[in-house]
Amino acid sequence: MRYNRESIPDSISELDGGGGHEDERRGSTDRATVIVTVEGDLPEVLPALREAGLVVERTLTSLSIVVGTVDVDGERAIASISGVHVEREQTIALGPPGGPQ
DSSP: OOOOGGGSOSSHHHHHTOOSOHHHHHOOTTOEEEEEEESSOHHHHHHHHHHTTOEEEEEEGGGTEEEEEEOHHHHHHHHTSTTEEEEEOOOOOOOOTTSOO
């Protein structure tokens, strides 16, 4: 059976109408990008993550991972949800090849 790539949603956000620019509505001051790993059913936990303040940017459904932004209080609320692990995104800069180490 063949599928048209355009007919398969990339994320839960596309399925439930989420996504968009919620950051603009909530304000974007003092927000951190976080990676949330969910043990269990992602579609079942996603509403609780949003309720805790997570603005979903991307969902990796097959891996049960959600990437989004949240303020400090929301990060604590997300961390308190059973079966959820949250960590802040880290940026690592690499120098040019052959440069000083």
